[in-house]
Amino acid sequence: MPELLSYLGAGLAVMLALVFLRLFYLLEKFTCGSRIEDVIDEAKYYNSLGLKVLINYALEDVKNAKANLIEIYSKLLDKMDEEGVAGDISIKPTSFVDADDCLCCKRQKFTKALEALLERIVLAKRKRWVWLDEEKTETLEWVDSVIEDVVLNRGHRGLAIRVRAYTKQAKSRVAKFMSWVTEDPMLLSGPWQGISAGDIKIGVCRGTYKEDAELSQEETEKQFIEIMGLCLSHGVEAVCASHTMVKKVIGLCKLKEYSKPEMHMLHGREEIDSVLLPFLRIELIDGTTGLIKEGAVYLIFGPFWQRAKYGLRRLKEGPSLLWKA
Numbered sequence: 001m002p003e004l005l006s007y008l009g010a011g012l013a014v015m016l017a018l019v020f021l022r023l024f025y026l027l028e029k030f031t032c033g034s035r036i037e038d039v040i041d042e043a044k045y046y047n048s049l050g051l052k053v054l055i056n057y058a059l060e061d062v063k064n065a066k067a068n069l070i071e072i073y074s075k076l077l078d079k080m081d082e083e084g085v086a087g088d089i090s091i092k093p094t095s096f097v098d099a100d101d102c103l104c105c106k107r108q109k110f111t112k113a114l115e116a117l118l119e120r121i122v123l124a125k126r127k128r129w130v131w132l133d134e135e136k137t138e139t140l141e142w143v144d145s146v147i148e149d150v151v152l153n154r155g156h157r158g159l160a161i162r163v164r165a166y167t168k169q170a171k172s173r174v175a176k177f178m179s180w181v182t183e184d185p186m187l188l189s190g191p192w193q194g195i196s197a198g199d200i201k202i203g204v205c206r207g208t209y210k211e212d213a214e215l216s217q218e219e220t221e222k223q224f225i226e227i228m229g230l231c232l233s234h235g236v237e238a239v240c241a242s243h244t245m246v247k248k249v250i251g252l253c254k255l256k257e258y259s260k261p262e263m264h265m266l267h268g269r270e271e272i273d274s275v276l277l278p279f280l281r282i283e284l285i286d287g288t289t290g291l292i293k294e295g296a297v298y299l300i301f302g303p304f305w306q307r308a309k310y311g312l313r314r315l316k317e318g319p320s321l322l323w324k325a
Contacts, residue, residue: 030268031058032301036072036079039301042267043085050280051272051295053087054131054264055080058302059095069095070116081125088160090131090298091117093143106142114146118156129160129201136212137167144173151195152180160201162241165224166213174202174227178234202231203239203264221245225252232258239264241298243271246279250291260293267299 032039043053057072073089080087096113097106114130121128132147134140150156161177163170181197204227206220207213215223224242228249231238240249241264249261263279265272279291 030266030300032267032299034301034303036076036301039076039299040079040083040085042299043080043087044083046267046297046299047086049277051276051297053085054090054296054298055087056090056092056133056298056300056302057095058300059092070113073117074120077120077124077128080128086126087296088129088131089117089121090133092133092135093139093146094135103142107146110143110146111150114150114159115154115156118150118158121158129158131160131162131201131203134162134164135208137169137214140169140173151200157195157199160203160239162203162205162239163227164207164212165204165227166207166215166220168214170204171223171227171230174230177202178230178236181234181236197235198237201237201239202227203241204228205241206245221248225249228252228261229258232261235259237262239296241265243269243275246271246275246292250279260291262294262296263292264296264298267297272297 032042039055043055046053055076057069057076059069069091073091076089079085091113093106093110097109101109114132117130121130132143134143147159147161151159163173177200180195181200204224206224213220224245225248228238228240229252235258239262240246242249243265246263263276265276276292276295276297280295281289282291283289284291
């Protein structure tokens, strides 16, 4: 019996070691360290390949946020300007609020943070965007009202909004945003606000995780293409934030009539080398270069515990993970 327990203990130790090794592998592969300097080094590498970056500080969905994220992002933007990094910042709404806050408090905190960051990017040495990641559907109750207030009532520009194509309301939300920049009666989502199409960017991803999906894979892909077409046909800068939808988006005949889409992929994905870079650099018969307008890579950095939480989540989900897929 003691020998059996010893073998069981050794087996458990080996399993735990493998789990931790896998976790550290995921952290190393898909995240970019804890310091601003770490992520800037990765950003400069991707810039050298002709790719822009989107940089996110991982601190979402916490009960009591300790870090001053506005200060961190301001320092990040300062460093990006100093080092000549081409790219944007990407934020998650839940990073700026406490999980236990009431809806009113969440709106107030997020409005303050979003305004501060949009005011900061105006001072940047080159054109930059504040990308807003869509998280869980329930967050839209307070996030969308903040977006509308900040853009329509407070007049801020430079906001880029990412939507998840596997949610039922994705297309109607995009139509609402589109109604701010066009008088097209087919949108039927609200009064034209006179905002330039170049003042807004819309990115489309499949979604986050399979269990959050409201549509089937076929319905998701159909809506993904419809949203891309809606944006591009109205002159709005549209981004395909996907590793698996790129060829379908580019191959769609009707999209060829409009401007080229941009493509975003996650740091660590092999498709950056196998799809993104070739599609950016390919020489076409008409003498032009590239099947896409621009390419960018999404970089995540932040405190170790938050990156470990992200790694554990990926480890748990395994093949079912659809993050920006």
